[in-house]
Amino acid sequence: MKTTQKSKRKLKLVKHLALLIAPMFFVACFNDKKEEAENAAEIPVNQEMIAELTAPPHVPTPVGTRKAKKLIVKMEILEEEGEMTDGVKYVYWTFGGSVPGSFIRTRVGDEVEFHLQNHPDNKLPHNIDLHAVTGPGGGAESSFVAPGHSKVFSFKTLNPGLYVYHCATAPVGMHIANGMYGLILVEPAGGLPKVDKEYYIMQGDFYTKGANGERGLQPFDMQKAVDEHADYVVFNGKVGALTGDNAITAKVGETVRLFVGNGGPNLVSSFHVIGEIFDKVHVEGGDMINENVQTTLIPAGGAAIVEFKVDVPGTFILVDHSIFRAFNKGALAMLKVEGEEDKKVYSGEIRDDIYLPEGPGIQTMPTTDEIVASEVPAKSFEEQMEFGKQAYMQTCFACHQGEGQGIPNAFPPLANSDYLNADVNRAIDIVLNGLTGEITVNGEKYNSVMTRQSLSSDEVANVLTYVYNSWGNNGTVVTKEMVEKVKNKK
Numbered sequence: 001m002k003t004t005q006k007s008k009r010k011l012k013l014v015k016h017l018a019l020l021i022a023p024m025f026f027v028a029c030f031n032d033k034k035e036e037a038e039n040a041a042e043i044p045v046n047q048e049m050i051a052e053l054t055a056p057p058h059v060p061t062p063v064g065t066r067k068a069k070k071l072i073v074k075m076e077i078l079e080e081e082g083e084m085t086d087g088v089k090y091v092y093w094t095f096g097g098s099v100p101g102s103f104i105r106t107r108v109g110d111e112v113e114f115h116l117q118n119h120p121d122n123k124l125p126h127n128i129d130l131h132a133v134t135g136p137g138g139g140a141e142s143s144f145v146a147p148g149h150s151k152v153f154s155f156k157t158l159n160p161g162l163y164v165y166h167c168a169t170a171p172v173g174m175h176i177a178n179g180m181y182g183l184i185l186v187e188p189a190g191g192l193p194k195v196d197k198e199y200y201i202m203q204g205d206f207y208t209k210g211a212n213g214e215r216g217l218q219p220f221d222m223q224k225a226v227d228e229h230a231d232y233v234v235f236n237g238k239v240g241a242l243t244g245d246n247a248i249t250a251k252v253g254e255t256v257r258l259f260v261g262n263g264g265p266n267l268v269s270s271f272h273v274i275g276e277i278f279d280k281v282h283v284e285g286g287d288m289i290n291e292n293v294q295t296t297l298i299p300a301g302g303a304a305i306v307e308f309k310v311d312v313p314g315t316f317i318l319v320d321h322s323i324f325r326a327f328n329k330g331a332l333a334m335l336k337v338e339g340e341e342d343k344k345v346y347s348g349e350i351r352d353d354i355y356l357p358e359g360p361g362i363q364t365m366p367t368t369d370e371i372v373a374s375e376v377p378a379k380s381f382e383e384q385m386e387f388g389k390q391a392y393m394q395t396c397f398a399c400h401q402g403e404g405q406g407i408p409n410a411f412p413p414l415a416n417s418d419y420l421n422a423d424v425n426r427a428i429d430i431v432l433n434g435l436t437g438e439i440t441v442n443g444e445k446y447n448s449v450m451t452r453q454s455l456s457s458d459e460v461a462n463v464l465t466y467v468y469n470s471w472g473n474n475g476t477v478v479t480k481e482m483v484e485k486v487k488n489k490k
């Protein structure tokens with residue numbers, strides 16, 4: 001702005017000196033233009049465009065030479081069950097239905113209008129903190145959204161680079177641990193140099209109640225997460241997301257660019273491709289380019305762009321070189337390269353069969369229905385306790401925890417809960433219809449959302465009987481009739 005005024009003043013002066021000074025005027029003009037381009041906040045946008053979003057390992061079309069635009073991003077949050085590894089189920093919380101979330105591709109100067117949509121079937125409120133945003137909370141404060149709602153905010157991309165986004169709703173670590181992270185790329189004006197293949201890979205660590213490989217639906221384990229004892233460390237949300245038939249591919253002679261992120265929540269990644277050397281690494285996703293790199297460090301909540309030309313065919317293994325994570329916890333992916341051998345570059349035998357998992361993995365997350373517990377009515381108090389415990393472990397456990405102890409500042413305790421013990425009809429109503437607003441449990445304030453639980457009257461009776469007869473509560477027995485009475489009052 002200042003420069004423009006200055007040059008206007010200059011313009012007045014030169015009026016009289018016409019020809020002689022004319023070249024100086026042009027120089028001033030040129031400088032003005034350069035100034036404008038360097039200040040990304042001033043880059044004009046005059047067209048609107050719906051952003052292409054892609055699930056990993058794919059990335060949207062490069063920006064190329066397009067001008068800055070108003071870019072509309074519509075991101076839907078989905079909480080859904082998926083498979084961590086063979087026989088192990090996990091309820092993922094996702095941006096766009098995949099872990100990592102949908103890839104967003106922008107250029108510097110874009111005005112991003114972000115629509116964050118929380119699917120009505122979800123249980124929890126969420127938000128988004130994009131590291132590419134200049135503003136409080138990276139957008140988190142403006143995007144906090146309850147199930148069945150959509151929030152809109154907008155931001156201008158000021159700095160080129162590869163950035164992580166993640167959910168920042170309390171307990172933040174839990175939301176990230178359940179898969180709520182992804183990457184947003186801000187390309188410089190004119191775009192990144194052209195390459196032959198581009199892929200999207202993101203590491204994450206997972207914490208499950210059972211040990212690595214223990215079958216069944218595995219809930220999140222808060223204590224292991226706090227202790228940083230990961231059961232799984234994986235690329236793209238599950239063991240084998242990028243191995244065997246799901247491997248990424250290239251042809252001999254092609255240049256491959258990997259957009260690599262690390263969602264954490266806890267572990268940093270020593271990213272390495274066995275049998276390749278990175279020709280170029282955009283260190284930490286920024287402007288600095290390092291060359292001829294073997295292993296690059298990707299911080300939790302950080303990213304890197306790595307590029308290399310593939311010279312010989314074979315299967316190249318991508319790992320976190322903290323190597324037990326690769327071979328024992330899942331942090332292993334494959335790049336399959338086809339083409340002519342080049343004995344000068346590499347003469348030896350190349351095996352591509354030793355790390356194949358049994359059978360092809362599932363690439364997209366299955367959208368299975370809610371778990372419906374048994375509809376058989378309990379015949380005795382013991383049976384009620386048994387069925388109630390099952391329902392508790394399937395439905396309430398993830399939030400209220402194994403011993404009903406809850407999680408400070410997020411989920412109130414059910415163990416020895418004065419709030420619970422004071423009013424059984426209120427407790428029935430909470431399980432049937434959910435609860436929002438401030439409550440006080442054992443002297444601590446909570447102000448969050450519990451969504452309604454889809455359970456039958458029998459199941460509500462059983463689960464509450466179990467809760468009331470555990471962890472020091474008052475021993476109330478809840479019957480199906482009591483539940484129906486509360487239901488019918490509505």
Ligand SMILES: [Cu+2]
Binds near residue numbers: 093127168169175180
């Ligand atoms: Cu979240």
